[in-house]
Structure formats: structure tokens, C-alpha cells
Amino acid sequence: MTREAEYAGGMMDKRLQTRLWRVLLVIAIGGIVSSPFRSIFADDAPATGSGLLTRESQHLRLTSDVDDPALLDDLIRSFEDALPQWLAFWNVPESRIANWKIQAYLMRNVDTFRQSGALPDYLPRFQHGFATPHTIWIRYQDTTYYNRHLVLHEAVHSLAFELFGAGGPSWYMEGTAELLALHRDRVPTPSRQRRMGVPGNAGVLAQSMDPFTINQLPRNRIDTPGWGRYKIVSQHREAGTLPTLKSVLKLPMELNGEVEAYTWCWAASSLFTNAPESRTSFLNAARRGSDQTEAFTSEFYRDVAEQWPVLSARWRLMMNDLDYGFDWSRHQVKLSTSDPRASGAPFQVRVTPDQSWQSVGMWFPKGAKLRFTAKGRCHVTPDWVSEPAGITLEYHRGDPLGQLQVCVLPIATPAEATIPGLDIRPVLTRTDVSKFKANTPDGSSDDSTPIPGSNVIAINEPSWVLLRINLPAGHSPVETVDGKPEAYQVQIIPSR
Ligand SMILES: [Zn+2]
Structure with a gap:
């Protein structure tokens, strides 16, 4: 069975599916396109043979010096799968981004991109990735998961620029980007079938795929290799240095790629979107994303202040239990x-x-x-x-x-x-x-x-x-x- 046919057998929205595969097919036929750096925001791609690979879909153009077409296809497809889910998360109609498209660079050798001008000198140095309204840069990672995670994370920043003017202050901007980048890849669903007593037949399994889903909590280390946030939580739990919920909201604007800070922002965003006391206020706050000052946070805090004791208590419970397999459906404590x-x-x-x-x-x-x-x-x-x-x-x-x-x-x-x-x-x-x-x-x-x-x-x-x-x-x-x-x-x- 071809990959396309397997995929079509999945649970994905048909309209998106057709559109996406048509796009990917065109790109696959186009093959290697190179040296697109003359104008990094332009969608036209002159080909002059610098050994860079480009893949393109409706909303993303991805250029890389990583000679791994399958990875690039995966990143493009994951991005297009994630996009309607991000819009649904923020309750924004798909028509809103009909003409939105960004350029992404996945870089193994950063100097190549710096020399060509694709990575301008005026950008700050970064450890993993960087986003502007129309362009994102990602440093190549060892695992497919983490490459995808970073592409999605930076793309969420760009999307927030497009939809809301910006992503709000750091805790909110990084928290939502992490939330919406954390994903579960499309995978066969053998466990469910095993439970239902279906014998382990490879042909049957290949047709049944769990869809690509964002905003997922990892069930085990294999779900999110390279991500490692739970290790940080458990280290701080053992050391007694887990932050209060309020102190997460006071994190500085520049997090400087500190993994700890990203962990707390993500965990807080996960809590705020899952707790009935804060979900609406948290999602509505995205509309004020162009305000990246403390005023944004003060307004959000005012919205949920009456429920703060409950949220703070939920945070303590969450931080005590957060680990692989943590599932909000099991943590609906009535407080x-x-x-x-x-x-x-x-x-x-x-x-x-x-x-x-x-x-x-x-x-x-x-x-x-x-x-x-x-x-x-x-x-x-x-x-x-x-x-x-x-x-x-x-x-x-x-x-x-x-x-x-x-x-x-x-x-x-x-x-x-x-x-x-x-x-x-x-x-x-x-x-x-x-x-x-x-x-x-x-x-x-x-x-x-x-x-x-x-x-x-x-x-x-x-x-x-x-x-x-x-x-x-x-x-x-x-x-x-x-x-x-x-x-x-x-x-x-x-x-x-
Ligand atoms: Zn970020």
C-alpha cells in the first residue's frame, strides 16, 4: 500500500487531505530547488544548484541544508496538519489565513545560511529557533520529533503575529507555542485493536492510523524524544524548587532559551487551558497579544483573580503528579x-x-x-x-x-x-x-x-x-x- 493510500485511510479532514497531497505532489515532482535567498520573503524560487532542498505547501516553504527529503516532507505535512488545529484552538476561521505563508529554514550548518543572507546578522543568536512574522529559523536536531516540535513552536509565533499582532508577554507567548508544538505523530493504533481482540495483522494495522494531533501530553519518553521537560519537573520536585503559579506569570520578557522557564510557561498554559476556571480567559487573552507588557498579565490575572486559590491549588497538584502518562482527563478534581x-x-x-x-x-x-x-x-x-x-x-x-x-x-x-x-x-x-x-x-x-x-x-x-x-x-x-x-x-x- 502506498503512503498516500495509507494516509487517506486515516481520520483526517478530507478537504485538507486533498489540498495537502496535491501540494506535496507538485513539490515532489519539482524536486530539489535551491538558492532561494535572493529574496527570503518571496515565494518564487530560482534554482541554481547550491545543494539546498526546498519543500513547499500552501502555507509553508521550507528550505534546508539537511539532505533528508523524507524529513522535510514530514515537517511540511505536520505543519499543514497542525495549522487547522491551531486555528480551532484559538477559534479563528480558516479563511483568516487564506493568504498567509511563511518561509522556514532548517539549518544544520548555520554559516551557510548566514553567508547567503538567509539568516541576517541583525537577528540575535539563538540556541534552537527564532521567529519573525514571515520567517522562522530552526537549528537541526537529532530526532525527527524535536525538529518537528521546533518548526511548530516557531510557526506558532509567526501565526500569532499574523492573527493577533504578537503572542503576548513571554510566559504566554512561549507557553502557548510549547502547548501547540507538543504533538503526537500519526501512528498505527495497535493497542486499541489489541484491547478489542483484533489479531495483530500488519495489513489491518496499517489502515488504522491515529491522526496527527497537537496539544498532547507525552505518554512516554518515546512520544517526545529530545523534549525532556518532565525531567526538569521531577528534578525541581525532588529539590523542592518548583515555582508557584504566580511566579511563572512574572517571568521576564526575554527567557534566553532557558529550558526551565519554557517548562513552567508550558505547564502553566496547559493548566490554564484545562482548568474550567481559566480556560476562556486564557484563550481570549490571545486577542490582546500585541500587548507584550505587564498590562497583558494584569488583565488576565484580574479575569481569574476570584478563582486564583483554585488555580493555585490545581497547580500544586499538577506539579506533584506531572510525569509521562499524565492525562488531564484523570485530573478533573472538583475544587x-x-x-x-x-x-x-x-x-x-x-x-x-x-x-x-x-x-x-x-x-x-x-x-x-x-x-x-x-x-x-x-x-x-x-x-x-x-x-x-x-x-x-x-x-x-x-x-x-x-x-x-x-x-x-x-x-x-x-x-x-x-x-x-x-x-x-x-x-x-x-x-x-x-x-x-x-x-x-x-x-x-x-x-x-x-x-x-x-x-x-x-x-x-x-x-x-x-x-x-x-x-x-x-x-x-x-x-x-x-x-x-x-x-x-x-x-x-x-x-x-
Ligand atoms: Zn519561542
């Missing part, structure tokens, strides 16, 4: 500043494995003390069933897999520039379970009787209280026969 105050009466909640942290639905005043009982079973892997104390044969981040955990999350925003670590504790210990079983002759193999936990959680300042089952990022709950999620049943007993 609100209008949650009721706990009445002091005991109450019950169900904690399910389909979500990470789950709020008990109210806030607790300073001085409250909480005790818990818990019961129930749930699969933590297809083969392992856990009870609330967890499975001591399998661990995730140092704690037993399947362990029921409690987190006291202060409502007040941290005053420091870095976020304090989260206070996470087991609800039941192994000792609690052993003691209980020793005193309950017939209860040893029964999960229907709640086991009292010996941990008493003291509330030191007004706080939300969250519960979760300790599971790795990217955990998929086991499908149950009746379709209802498995759960632990927890009773919360407040006292003074």
Missing part, C-alpha cells in the same frame, strides 16, 4: 471556593481509580481533626486487586500501589516563590489492617467491613481534603462487568 464548610458530622465518599485526587466536597476549618475508616477493593493492574492499605509487592513513587491516600490542601495561595510539597499520607496503615484482622475472627478475607485507620489528620489552616488511590500516571481502570467503576468506600469522621 471550588464556594464548597461548603464541613459540618462536623461524619460522612461517606467513594474513591474511584478512574480519577487521581478526588475532593471530599467541602472545606475544613483550622483546628479540625479527621479520622477515617475505609473498605473496598479495586484492580490496580489487570492481575492485582488491592484494598485501601495497598499492595506491598508493587510500589508507585515509594508508596504501595493501590494505597488510599489523603492530602490536606490549604486554600490560601503559598506566599513563597516556590511551592511547598504536598502533605500526602496513607489513610490506613498495614498495622491498622493487621490489628483489625487479628480482632475480627471472620473478617480476614472480607472487604465489606470498614477498617478504622489510626492516622488522625490535623487541619492547621482552612483546607480542602482530597483522597486518591495511589496509581501510576496513565493508569487505565479495569473494566468491570457491570460497567460501574470499582471504588473504596471511605467514611470521614471530623472532630475538634
Whole structure:
């Protein structure tokens, strides 16, 4: 099967597909076009044989000294696939960019481009890439993923110039560029088919492709080789130096290619676009992109100020858990500043494995003390069933897999520039379970009787209280026969 036919079998918009392949076909026939530097903004390409390769589509012209036609085709196609998704992200009609086209240079030997004038001397030196309204420059990277990532990142800057005059201050401009550059390549979908019991037939797999999608969180290292942001998050998490959400908004205009700063901007943008409290304000702010001053940030902050405690709390949770496999659909914790105050009466909640942290639905005043009982079973892997104390044969981040955990999350925003670590504790210990079983002759193999936990959680300042089952990022709950999620049943007993 040809590559075109495979691709056409995918899930892509037909109109775009036809247009794109027509363009690529023309380019492929055109072959190597060179020395386009006489006028770098012009779309006409004089060919004089300098060994540079050019590929062209409706909105992108890509010139490179990297002798890898397949890579260039991939970059062109990825860009054209990303473009309608970027417009959808910003809710801008496709007609808005009908005549928009940029020139991109993918450079292995930067001097070649400097000498020809394609890379003007007046541009600042850059480590990875650089964007102006109509031209982007990218230094060649070792992995296809990261080449694509950088082309998309710089192209988002150019698009922001076109649509909004500019991309706003650094945290917003770099955050959105990273968000919209982070992508998942079109890949066969063997895992889904395996789940559905389709045998591993190469012919069947080739026809089923996941589309190219932007704004994706990497599931594993293989998804985004060269990107490495999660390593930075975990290093700072271990060192206790993760920034507060507010300090990300105060990053200077010039980030000087600092990977740390890009990481925080991206993570904040991911949070702001996924949190219901900020999504609309964040997306609307793009319209004010020509304002790259603090006024832009002040206005955004004003828009979300009432919800800031919730956003700040979400940031703390996100930064604690962010890792390969992190998936916003599992992090929809219901937090609100209008949650009721706990009445002091005991109450019950169900904690399910389909979500990470789950709020008990109210806030607790300073001085409250909480005790818990818990019961129930749930699969933590297809083969392992856990009870609330967890499975001591399998661990995730140092704690037993399947362990029921409690987190006291202060409502007040941290005053420091870095976020304090989260206070996470087991609800039941192994000792609690052993003691209980020793005193309950017939209860040893029964999960229907709640086991009292010996941990008493003291509330030191007004706080939300969250519960979760300790599971790795990217955990998929086991499908149950009746379709209802498995759960632990927890009773919360407040006292003074
Ligand atoms: Zn950038």
C-alpha cells in the first residue's frame, strides 16, 4: 500500500487531505530547488544548484541544508496538519489565513545560511529557533520529533503575529507555542485493536492510523524524544524548587532559551487551558497579544483573580503528579471556593481509580481533626486487586500501589516563590489492617467491613481534603462487568 493510500485511510479532514497531497505532489515532482535567498520573503524560487532542498505547501516553504527529503516532507505535512488545529484552538476561521505563508529554514550548518543572507546578522543568536512574522529559523536536531516540535513552536509565533499582532508577554507567548508544538505523530493504533481482540495483522494495522494531533501530553519518553521537560519537573520536585503559579506569570520578557522557564510557561498554559476556571480567559487573552507588557498579565490575572486559590491549588497538584502518562482527563478534581464548610458530622465518599485526587466536597476549618475508616477493593493492574492499605509487592513513587491516600490542601495561595510539597499520607496503615484482622475472627478475607485507620489528620489552616488511590500516571481502570467503576468506600469522621 502506498503512503498516500495509507494516509487517506486515516481520520483526517478530507478537504485538507486533498489540498495537502496535491501540494506535496507538485513539490515532489519539482524536486530539489535551491538558492532561494535572493529574496527570503518571496515565494518564487530560482534554482541554481547550491545543494539546498526546498519543500513547499500552501502555507509553508521550507528550505534546508539537511539532505533528508523524507524529513522535510514530514515537517511540511505536520505543519499543514497542525495549522487547522491551531486555528480551532484559538477559534479563528480558516479563511483568516487564506493568504498567509511563511518561509522556514532548517539549518544544520548555520554559516551557510548566514553567508547567503538567509539568516541576517541583525537577528540575535539563538540556541534552537527564532521567529519573525514571515520567517522562522530552526537549528537541526537529532530526532525527527524535536525538529518537528521546533518548526511548530516557531510557526506558532509567526501565526500569532499574523492573527493577533504578537503572542503576548513571554510566559504566554512561549507557553502557548510549547502547548501547540507538543504533538503526537500519526501512528498505527495497535493497542486499541489489541484491547478489542483484533489479531495483530500488519495489513489491518496499517489502515488504522491515529491522526496527527497537537496539544498532547507525552505518554512516554518515546512520544517526545529530545523534549525532556518532565525531567526538569521531577528534578525541581525532588529539590523542592518548583515555582508557584504566580511566579511563572512574572517571568521576564526575554527567557534566553532557558529550558526551565519554557517548562513552567508550558505547564502553566496547559493548566490554564484545562482548568474550567481559566480556560476562556486564557484563550481570549490571545486577542490582546500585541500587548507584550505587564498590562497583558494584569488583565488576565484580574479575569481569574476570584478563582486564583483554585488555580493555585490545581497547580500544586499538577506539579506533584506531572510525569509521562499524565492525562488531564484523570485530573478533573472538583475544587471550588464556594464548597461548603464541613459540618462536623461524619460522612461517606467513594474513591474511584478512574480519577487521581478526588475532593471530599467541602472545606475544613483550622483546628479540625479527621479520622477515617475505609473498605473496598479495586484492580490496580489487570492481575492485582488491592484494598485501601495497598499492595506491598508493587510500589508507585515509594508508596504501595493501590494505597488510599489523603492530602490536606490549604486554600490560601503559598506566599513563597516556590511551592511547598504536598502533605500526602496513607489513610490506613498495614498495622491498622493487621490489628483489625487479628480482632475480627471472620473478617480476614472480607472487604465489606470498614477498617478504622489510626492516622488522625490535623487541619492547621482552612483546607480542602482530597483522597486518591495511589496509581501510576496513565493508569487505565479495569473494566468491570457491570460497567460501574470499582471504588473504596471511605467514611470521614471530623472532630475538634
Ligand atoms: Zn519561542
